[in-house]
Amino acid sequence: MTRVQGDLKIITGTAEAATEVRVRSKVSRPVPGGWLMDMSDRRPVFDGKVDLELLPGACVLVAISGGLPSEAVDLIVPESGTATLESCIRAAEAAGDLERDALDELRRDFGAWIDEARASVGAADGSAKAAKAEADKAKGSADAAGKSATSADSSASAAKTSADSAGKSATAAASSASAAKADAGKAATSATEASNSAKSAKADADRAEGVVDSVDWHNDRLLVMGKASPPLTGPRGEKGEPGTSGASTWEAIAGKPTKFPPESHKHKMADISDLPQVSPYGDPNTIMQRSSSGHAILNANATPTSIAHVTHKKYVDDRDAATLAEAKALVESRATVKQVTSPPATFEPGVLYVIPE
Incomplete structure (x- = not known):
């Protein structure tokens, strides 16, 4: 493990x-004794x-401010035991420049290899066609020489001339065939180089796909390789x-019931x-x-x-x-009625005297 120390500053130095x-x-990559995953630690x-x-x-390294990712930076940590944050950042920047230069050079070489392979294939095809044409000429010359040999002595000179011409054509055909073979070897070499370049291009494409896999959203910010965009x-x-x-008219509503039977229900006041x-x-x-x-409570003056009216207590009490x-x-x-045995000596007003028999 290497201990990395440093300060996080803004433009004012604070x-x-x-x-x-x-x-x-x-x-993700292998490390001694295991596998290093690309998961984040806080x-x-x-x-x-x-x-x-x-x-x-x-x-x-991603800086978190206010609970949200703010900025990210690439580091290359050395095996020195201790390192400053600045040296790790500068090492990553230098490695990034070298990687970009290497990719640019690989793209240029790949294009040159493709062009050279195409030129070699074209040259080989032309040489093969030329060899076939010379061979056809040689065959024609040989046929002519055979026919001339059966002719009279007067045709011997022409036969010899035709034979010489056929020999020259055969030599030319052999030279063309040798050149075609050499061009075919160059074409095979160029094809091998093109295959290697294609493999390198695929590796670059896989690396680009890895970049796509590292794209993510955090609320309204886009994270690419740990770097956050503005909101x-x-x-x-x-x-x-x-x-x-x-709104629809009553006539436009389909499936209306023809009857609306009342249902038992209650209402609040x-x-x-x-x-x-x-x-x-x-x-x-x-x-x-x-x-x-x-x-x-009833109105006391009502x-x-x-007979069906209700009234208050005062009215009943008064009645x-x-x-x-x-x-x-x-x-x-x-x-007043009083029963006596004989008439009284003095009669009281308002009193009725009764004497039983």
Whole structure:
């Protein structure tokens, strides 16, 4: 393990307000005794100072501020036991430049190899065609020489000339065939180099695909290889125009029932719009409600005019008092009856004397 230390600063030189960092291997790779995965580990940051224990090799450091990734940087950790954060960043930048230069050179070489292979294949094809043409000429010359040999002595000179021409054509054909073979060897070599270049190109494509696999979203920020983009959410737009009403006419509604039979249900008093006012007093045009003790309050000045009317206690008490007074007056107006054995010496007013037989 190598101990890496350094400061996180902003442009003014003050400590960055990062609360933690996340660090991970740049790629999954084998290490002595096992396999190093590219999962992130979290370490706290105090006063902008980073103090980490890391395995040597390429890794990615992401600064976390306010709970969100802010910036990321590539590191190459040496096997020196200790290293500064600055030296690890500079090592990664230098390695990145070398990698880009190597890729550019590989692309240029690959293009040159393809062009050379195409030229070699074209030259080999041309040489083969030329060899075939010379061979056809040689065959024609040989046929002519055979025919001339059976001719008269006067044709011997022409036969010899034709034989010489055939020999030259055969020599030329052999030279063309040798050149074609050499060109074919060059073409095979170029094809091998092209195959190797294709393998390198595939490795580059796989590496590019690995970059695509490391793309992720964090809220409205895009993370690519541990580097976070600025917030991508724009300001909220203005409210659009309201749409047309979707209400339908009664005639346009399909599947309407033909009858609406009533169903047993209940309503609260608050659901009835034309319900008269509810009052504990017996006021006109109101619904009388008894109090929690079961009493109802009636107007003391109201007088019932029908046998079906309710009235208050005072009215009943007044009527009872009047009836009682009337009864007392009636009783007092009647004569008192006394039974005697003989007429009294003096008669009392209002007294009826009764003498039994």
